[in-house]
Amino acid sequence: MAAGAGRARRREAVMSTHIRKNAPAAAAGKPRLTTSAMIASIAAEGQRTKPAPFGHALVALARENERVLGMTADLGKYTDLHIFAQAFPERFHQMGMAEQLLFGAASGLASEGFMPFATTYAVFASRRAYDFIHQTIAEENRNVKIVCALPGLTSGYGPSHQAAEDLALFRAMPNMVVIDPCDAHEIEQVVPAMARHDGPAYMRLLRGQVPLVLDEYGYTFELGKAKLLRDGPDALVISSGLMTMRALEAADLLRKDKVEVAVLHVPTIKPLDEAAIVAAARKTGRPVIVAENHTVIGGLGEAVAATLLRAGVAPAAFHQIGLPDAFLDAGALPTLHDRYGISAEKVAGSIKAWSDGGAGGAA
Incomplete structure (x- = not known):
């Protein structure tokens, strides 16, 4: 067993046991939460899913482009890169538990004309290897694609594995494209779009059994473009990543209360589609709500707020749904998503309260 896989599995077993023994619901006589903290699915029961969309999309890309390489820091299985490794073992590079080496080597291979897709957890890329990415990839404008699992609150392991600030960090990096896809349908389209972009790019990765949502809306990903998935007069939700799925689910719930919600999906955090955001926010009489699986500091919410301020657009109210400026708790994902307001x-x-005329401000 690879060291990283062994480390992940040992910790997952400990955390799952801890959750079963200590869940508040169990103490109250309710069913115990046994969701795995590490690789729990974000899909609801019965929701359509697709397995490992990134791994399969990368294999398809590699069949067309011999320059494509797969690289990881001992986390091939946990970033779905093992699928690529099975298909192209001679183009797969296992760098061990050495994220700085991973990105340094990826930069060197890119300088020789290859197109490395380097995977790890988002916390390790954004925190442990930030300077290596900044100096050897971004500053040199190398054609490295960084694909990172466990973005935001998609792990219950606590602050060591919860990448709550990765968008803020990568947004601040010159030359870096930043993408936060919603579902399997979009991930499959993001992979070839990243390859067409000449330069470094960072993608948040949903792995394993990934929900299918956007195919129902006839959606097509375009780098740097936001898409209005549904319209409504009562509130506008501007969202990225899995929070677009949550916004669409919330809109369906609110329709029963005769609250009609517009959802603008913004998968590319940088470059930001400011024109689409301003156009959607100019419609009067409805609050603007930014929903993101990220701290409210430095992510999509603040980027949208700055865009509207520069454009002179003043919506009826402005709100943020996101993770707090705090170190998050460990536990089962359904419990944590409820606790932090992103279920x-x-x-x-939250949308119903604000559309009914609640006070402005961040959640």
């Missing part, structure tokens, strides 16, 4: 039910409750 569909919590999102719906």
